[in-house]
Amino acid sequence: xxxxxxxxxxxxxxxxxxxxxxxxxxxxxxxxxxxxxxxxxxxxxxxxxxxxxxxxxxxxxxxxxxxxxxxxxxxxxxxxxxxxxxxxxxxxxxxxxxxxxxxxxxxxxxxxxxxxxxxxxxxxxxxxxxxxxxxxxxxxxxxxxxxxxxxxxxxxxxxxxxxxxxxxxxxxxxxxxxxxxxxxxxxxxxxxxxxxxxxxxxxxxxxxxxxxxxxxxx
Amino acid sequence: xxxxxxxxxxxxxxxxxxxxxxxxxxxxxxxxxxxxxxxxxxxxxxxxxxxxxxxxxxxxxxxxxxxxxxxxxxxxxxxxxxxxxxxxxxxxxxxxxxxxxxxxxxxxxxxxxxxxxxxxxxxxxxxxxxxxxxxxxxxxxxxxxxxxxxxxxxxxxxxxxxxxxxxxxxxxxxxxxxxxxxxxxxxxxxxxxxxxxxxxxxxxxxxxxxxxxxxxxxxxxxxxxxxxxxxxxxxxxxxxxxxxxxxxxxxxxxxxxxxxxxxxxxxxxxxxxxxxxxxxxxxxxxxxxxxxxxxxxxxxxx
Numbered sequence: 432x433x434x435x436x437x438x439x440x441x442x443x444x445x446x447x448x449x450x451x452x453x454x455x456x457x458x459x460x461x462x463x464x465x466x467x468x469x470x471x472x473x474x475x476x477x478x479x480x481x482x483x484x485x486x487x488x489x490x491x492x493x494x495x496x497x498x499x500x501x502x503x504x505x506x507x508x509x510x511x512x513x514x515x516x517x518x519x520x521x522x523x524x525x526x527x528x529x530x531x532x533x534x535x536x537x538x539x540x541x542x543x544x545x546x547x548x549x550x551x552x553x554x555x556x557x558x559x560x561x562x563x564x565x566x567x568x569x570x571x572x573x574x575x576x577x578x579x580x581x582x583x584x585x586x587x588x589x590x591x592x593x594x595x596x597x598x599x600x601x602x603x604x605x606x607x608x609x610x611x612x613x614x615x616x617x618x619x620x621x622x623x624x625x626x627x628x629x630x631x632x633x634x635x636x637x638x639x640x641x642x643x644x645x646x647x648x649x
Numbered sequence: 650x651x652x653x654x655x656x657x658x659x660x661x662x663x664x665x666x667x668x669x670x671x672x673x674x675x676x677x678x679x680x681x682x683x684x685x686x687x688x689x690x691x692x693x694x695x696x697x698x699x700x701x702x703x704x705x706x707x708x709x710x711x712x713x714x715x716x717x718x719x720x721x722x723x724x725x726x727x728x729x730x731x732x733x734x735x736x737x738x739x740x741x742x743x744x745x746x747x748x749x750x751x752x753x754x755x756x757x758x759x760x761x762x763x764x765x766x767x768x769x770x771x772x773x774x775x776x777x778x779x780x781x782x783x784x785x786x787x788x789x790x791x792x793x794x795x796x797x798x799x800x801x802x803x804x805x806x807x808x809x810x811x812x813x814x815x816x817x818x819x820x821x822x823x824x825x826x827x828x829x830x831x832x833x834x835x836x837x838x839x840x841x842x843x844x845x846x847x848x849x850x851x852x853x854x855x856x857x858x859x860x861x862x863x864x865x866x867x868x869x870x871x872x873x874x875x876x877x878x879x880x881x882x883x884x885x886x887x888x889x890x891x892x893x894x895x896x897x898x899x900x901x902x903x904x905x906x907x908x909x910x911x912x913x914x915x916x917x918x919x920x921x922x923x924x925x926x927x928x929x930x931x932x933x934x935x936x937x938x939x940x941x942x943x944x945x946x947x948x949x950x951x
Contacts, residue, residue: 553841572840573873600844602869603923625862632723632927633915637730 436479440469446479498546548582549575556582559594564620568597573604583611596621601629616640653775654765655805656797658790660782662694668801669743670698672777673706676741682732683707686714687745687779715747718761719912719929722768726914729772739773746778748789756821759792763817764912766798777801792817818908825936825948828890831897836872836882843872843885847896850887851951856894860951863931868896870924871947875900879945890950893933899946904939911935 439446473479545555545568554575557566565586571579583591593609595601606629610617622630622645635641659665669685673695676683685695686709696708715721725742732740748758762778780793795812799805834850837843844865851861875882879900886897911925928949929935938946 551839551841570841570844572869573876574840600865600869602840602866602873603927604873607923628862629866629927632930633923634726634730637734 437469440473440478443478445477446473448479502552549578551575554579560592563589564592564594566594566597567609568599570600571598571605571608572600572602576604576608579605580608580612583609583615583617584613587611587615590618591615592618592620594620595626596623598623598626600625603629603633606630606633606635610640614640616642618642618644620644651771651773652766652769653799654769654797655777655799655801656793656808657777657779657801658782658793659779662691665691665779665781666694666698669695669777669779672741672743672775673703676739676775677703677705679738679741681739681741681775682728682735682737683741684709684728685743686711687743688712691745691779711745711747714744715758717933718757718764719926719935721761722764722912723914723930725765725769725774725776726772729769729774733773739775742774742776744776744778745781748785752788753823755786755789755792756823759789759796760818760821762792762796763814763821764909765796767814767909768912768914770913792821815908822908825938828886828888828895828897828948830890831886831888831895834885834887836885836898840869840872844869846885847887851894854889854894856951860894864894864896864949864951867928867931867935867949868898870928871898871949874924874947875902875945878902878905883944884946894951895948897938897946897948899938899940899944901942901944904943904945905937906939908937910937 436446436448470479545557545566548554548556548567551574553570555568556579557568558564559566565582567579591611595609606626607614609619617640619626619630619641622643627645630636630641630643636643657668659668669687669691673683673685683703683706685692685706687695689710689712692708692710695706714724725744728742729740746758746762748755765776778793778797780790782790791810794800794808794810795817796814797808798811800808834846837846847865847868848861851864856864872882875898879902881900882898883901884897884899886895886899888895910922911929913922913926915923915926925935928947932949932951934950936948936950938948940946
């Protein structure tokens with residue numbers, strides 16, 4: 432290893448040394464075997480070894496809410512625990528300004544089988560019926576509303592049909608998001624009790640822009 | 650036409666039948682839907698009068714109609730939307746409010762009468778609210794003149810004591826009790842966590858499933874508003890008070906001093922105020938508290 436390092440340094444190469452030690456200086460001294468001038472210079476110039484690592488990554492992929500992204504917070508926390516000291520600095524770039532640009536990716540994120548959608552992981556969505564129906568399950572609230580509205584906006588060129596039979600909870604902002612950001616007409620093919628309740632409370636059952644294809648008893 | 654909401658103060662069965670039959674007849678002549686909500690005694694009187702006994706009039710027992718004020722507004726909204734869907738030009742209604750027997754109930758329903766002009770503004774409704782002078786206390790009759798722009802006695806006249814609705818509601822809303830028995834919880838960071846927390850609390854208090862779902866809906870809307878307008882929920886208190894489960898959510902925002910908020914039925918594409926409308930519909934009572942330190946506290950009762 433020593434001759435490999437020395438050979439590299441003599442040719443003015445940058446030497447990348449990976450070794451299981453916390454103390455780069457002590458290791459370098461051992462490597463230099465007493466003759467430490469060259470090694471010290473190489474360390475100072477950054478030619479040999481590293482005092483630490485600065486790492487940065489573009490996290491804007493998260494804004495597309497891909498499957499599994501609800502575990503991101505947990506992952507980041509684990510990362511912080513593993514790294515611990517200041518030898519490694521991580522900068523994760525979250526660009527909320529990019530949101531509008533990445534919403535186009537929603538089409539591929541919502542799978543034909545139920546997949547998590549939104550940042551919080553308690554809403555799932557799927558495209559069914561040859562992609563003509565959006566099926567939503569579990570809980571749709573104001574925190575997931577922007578994501579759902581973006582999905583609906585993506586598909587507003589064609590009539591939007593919603594299968595809400597498995598939506599256990601929906602709030603006002605969530606329900607409104609089902610019509611996109613500009614209140615598109617929608618058809619609701621089936622609805623859970625929670626959805627029916629809120630539809631009646633906000634008067635969608637007599638809104639001509641909302642077609643309800645399930646029996647509705649007030 | 651837009652909303653017409655008159656009080657009719659009467660002191661005999663004959664006066665009642667003459668005036669109210671004429672109102673229903675005028676409605677039928679105009680092709681309107683006609684609804685008579687009044688006492689069982691008065692329903693009998695109207696049905697006996699040949700002119701008003703018609704298949705085109707809906708007769709409703711007022712004891713079944715006047716349950717919770719916000720829900721009564723929703724029921725009127727429903728009648729109006731159904732009439733609209735059926736192509737009727739408007740609705741003619743008789744709404745004889747059940748004022749109850751205690752000063753607290755008188756206040757509650759006087760406040761309700763004050764909300765109508767705002768809640769149903771612009772709607773095609775002609776409603777007359779009969780007040781039986783023989784049985785109602787002076788406080789309620791005074792309230793009738795404050796909450797209606799026009800009052801019918803022997804003739805229809807503008808009410809000299811008609812007053813601002815928000816002021817009436819404020820004056821007739823009792824000061825919220827402190828409820829020290831409520832338990833203070835840390836407000837959770839997200840809406841999902843709030844629902845989980847409240848669901849567990851309500852399960853522990855044996856709150857029936859439908860009421861519990863409605864409370865989750867109401868609390869979620871208040872929580873969302875706290876985040877949107879109040880900088881986030883700063884305090885959460887829950888517990889049982891008598892037969893009710895109570896949930897109180899506080900924020901430290903700039904507050905909201907408008908007692909009519911949440912009383913207006915949502916219209917298509919309406920963006921604001923729908924959350925509190927839903928919260929008022931899904932709870933038996935919603936109280937707005939204005940703590941000394943600022944912010945807004947909303948107290949919800951199952």
